[in-house]
Amino acid sequence: MDTKCFDVAVIGAGPAGMAVACACAERGLTTAVVAPQPTRPWPQRFGVWGAELRGRLEAESFAEVFSRPFVQLDERRRIELGTEYARLDTQTLHDHLHARARDVVLFDASVTEVVHAPRVSHLHLREGEPIQATVVVDASGAGSPFVQREGRDAPAFQAAYGEVIDVKAHPYRQGEMALMDFRGDEEGVPTFLYAMPLSPTRVFVEETSLVARPAVPYETLQRRLYRRLHRMGLEVESTLDRELCLIPMGGSLPRRSQRIVAFGAAGGMVHPATGYQVARALRLAPVAAEALERGLRTGPLHAARSAYEVIWPRAQLRAWELYRFGMLVLCDLDRVQLRAFMDAFFRLPPATWQGFMQGSLSPTEICSAMWRVFGFATSDLRQTLLAMGTNRRGSRLLLRAAMPGNPL
Numbered sequence: 001m002d003t004k005c006f007d008v009a010v011i012g013a014g015p016a017g018m019a020v021a022c023a024c025a026e027r028g029l030t031t032a033v034v035a036p037q038p039t040r041p042w043p044q045r046f047g048v049w050g051a052e053l054r055g056r057l058e059a060e061s062f063a064e065v066f067s068r069p070f071v072q073l074d075e076r077r078r079i080e081l082g083t084e085y086a087r088l089d090t091q092t093l094h095d096h097l098h099a100r101a102r103d104v105v106l107f108d109a110s111v112t113e114v115v116h117a118p119r120v121s122h123l124h125l126r127e128g129e130p131i132q133a134t135v136v137v138d139a140s141g142a143g144s145p146f147v148q149r150e151g152r153d154a155p156a157f158q159a160a161y162g163e164v165i166d167v168k169a170h171p172y173r174q175g176e177m178a179l180m181d182f183r184g185d186e187e188g189v190p191t192f193l194y195a196m197p198l199s200p201t202r203v204f205v206e207e208t209s210l211v212a213r214p215a216v217p218y219e220t221l222q223r224r225l226y227r228r229l230h231r232m233g234l235e236v237e238s239t240l241d242r243e244l245c246l247i248p249m250g251g252s253l254p255r256r257s258q259r260i261v262a263f264g265a266a267g268g269m270v271h272p273a274t275g276y277q278v279a280r281a282l283r284l285a286p287v288a289a290e291a292l293e294r295g296l297r298t299g300p301l302h303a304a305r306s307a308y309e310v311i312w313p314r315a316q317l318r319a320w321e322l323y324r325f326g327m328l329v330l331c332d333l334d335r336v337q338l339r340a341f342m343d344a345f346f347r348l349p350p351a352t353w354q355g356f357m358q359g360s361l362s363p364t365e366i367c368s369a370m371w372r373v374f375g376f377a378t379s380d381l382r383q384t385l386l387a388m389g390t391n392r393r394g395s396r397l398l399l400r401a402a403m404p405g406n407p408l
């Protein structure tokens with residue numbers, strides 16, 4: 001085993017950890033990744049907006065590209081989104097990152113503790129000798145125990161139950177996929193169908209709760225999915241695979257003054273209102289690596305600071321509070337209001353709603369988008385939005401957006 005001191009040790013071999021480790025190694029930094037079974041395939045099916053990663057990933061990383069994603073609010077109202085949506089080929093993405101990681105040293109181990117000395121950090125492992133590194137990147141997923149956070153805001157959850165099913169035929173035409181299909185959603189917390197045809201007789205169907213607190217249980221989602229498939233007249237011939245999805249969203253962000261650089265889901269990078277994260281991690285990995293390299297010339301604390309400055313610049317912190325406000329709103333809307341909200345949201349110009357979903361708008365653009373959604377909203381929804389903007393939780397987030405870093 002290599003016992004030298006690495007420039008960078010990354011905890012976790014998920015998409016975020018591998019992307020940042022590759023980017024560090026490609027800049028000539030000696031890099032380690034520590035994770036149990038670090039080459040193990042990732043189980044998730046990642047969906048991304050095509051434009052987000054076009055040109056950044058090899059073409060074969062896109063398993064399916066849908067040119068006609070849509071949102072179906074009820075029997076009559078269907079919104080054609082007019083932009084590409086893609087499913088990533090998780091195995092290909094995984095293999096590409098591992099191929100790029102040829103200079104990264106992989107350790108098959110779990111980190112139990114990180115202890116900082118003035119110029120080096122020691123990663124204690126459940127299995128084997130400690131590893132030393134000048135700077136530690138924590139990409140160990142949501143709920144990491146190693147990251148200090150700015151506050152104690154509890155997350156809300158996106159929950160979904162999905163199956164890949166074979167059917168005689170499905171209703172989706174060439175290029176179509178249902179980003180949200182609300183038809184027949186008739187009780188309790190709102191959920192919708194997310195459906196991706198994989199062939200003329202195979203489809204991935206997922207009953208999804210966009211964001212809720214507490215999480216909608218899997219049994220509820222599964223029951224609703226089966227009812228929905230029955231209503232749609234889809235006869236399931238066989239079930240090939242299942243997906244259980246629980247994504248914590250909108251918890252407190254990492255403290256920017258700490259020595260550990262939190263990245264990916266560990267670093268609060270999951271979009272609080274949509275649950276998307278992977279594209280963001282892939283985009284930010286080279287930027288974070290460049291900042292780490294620059295900062296490492298002056299020591300570990302500088303390296304961490306300079307990484308946090310590019311991952312969480314002040315404008316992004318303000319934007320995140322606004323997205324978290326969006327999450328609060330979504331958690332509190334009932335079924336009718338959620339549909340009215342989506343109807344208003346997708347009336348925004350495509351670049352604006354896409355920017356919102358990808359988390360790439362500036363705080364001013366988000367505020368302007370929110371006002372426009374308010375303007376498009378029904379009067380019932382407007383009253384609810386006003387109440388949320390002025391109640392204690394909502395106004396706290398809006399104030400924090402004006403004064404980021406303030407532990408209001």
Ligand SMILES: Cc1cc2nc3c(=O)[nH]c(=O)nc-3n(C[C@H](O)[C@H](O)[C@H](O)COP(=O)(O)OP(=O)(O)OC[C@H]3O[C@@H](n4cnc5c(N)ncnc54)[C@H](O)[C@@H]3O)c2cc1C
Pocket residue numbers: 011012013014015016017034035036044045046047048109110111112139140141142243244245246247263264265266270275276277278279
């Ligand atoms: C089912 C599902 C579907 C999702 N779909 C999407 C989607 O379509 N689009 C999207 O953008 N996001 C999606 N997400 C959300 C999020 O993007 C993913 O969870 C993503 O995998 C997070 O990447 P990550 O690398 O930050 O963490 P993870 O993928 O959670 O990886 C964490 C890594 O850390 C390791 N680890 C954990 N603890 C330790 C330890 N103590 N020591 C060493 N290693 C450790 C783990 O073994 C793993 O290798 C989905 C999430 C789920 C659960």
